[in-house]
Amino acid sequence: DQQVKQNSPSLSVQEGRISILNCDYTNSMFDYFLWYKKYPAEGPTFLISISSIKDKNEDGRFTVFLNKSAKHLSLHIVPSQPGDSAVYFCAASDETSGSRLTFGEGTQLTVNP
């Protein structure tokens, strides 16, 4: 039972353009969502998060949007840079699980110069 899904295994964009990574979830108890970035041979690095009481959170070039009714969130990166090329994981938690995270399968983002 995959409670967090990232349906696009890969995404390729040109440098300077917008990257949009999508994530869907099925568990309505999830109330906190996070994005992690992972380079090869490294552990995941926390990028940005959003609480279910918000519908948008912005941090520099990164913005996360949450649509609770659709159980959908997205990560926007603008402008995209070649150094953003990595695997991006969407993760979710609920009030009772705290830092226990449920991850999606990941999306490989490639930003071409």
Added chain:
Amino acid sequence: DAGVTQSPTHLIKTRGQQVTLRCSPKSGHDTVSWYQQALGQGPQFIFQYYEEEERQRGNFPDRFSGHQFPNYSSELNVNALLLGDSALYLCASSFQGVTEAFFGQGTRLTVV
């Protein structure tokens, strides 16, 4: 400030053997979680330790066990290794009650 450190980075074991993986959390963090990441998949939660006790557990068999020490460091033990246990094992640390977790670089376990 050292982040989360894991050892060893790579390990090769034979089916049926036992393995112990180690994790030192980020300075000041008191909660350690372990995840298994199979190839092409996202990390899967194994269990979480706080105050030297297992607080939460994912859908993993009893062959997977752990320990947390008074200095908050942690070990993951896997008995009777199966070929399917081959994966990247990630340790994550956090403050109790805080959702954002910091990950180590992982231990790549190969079972042959």
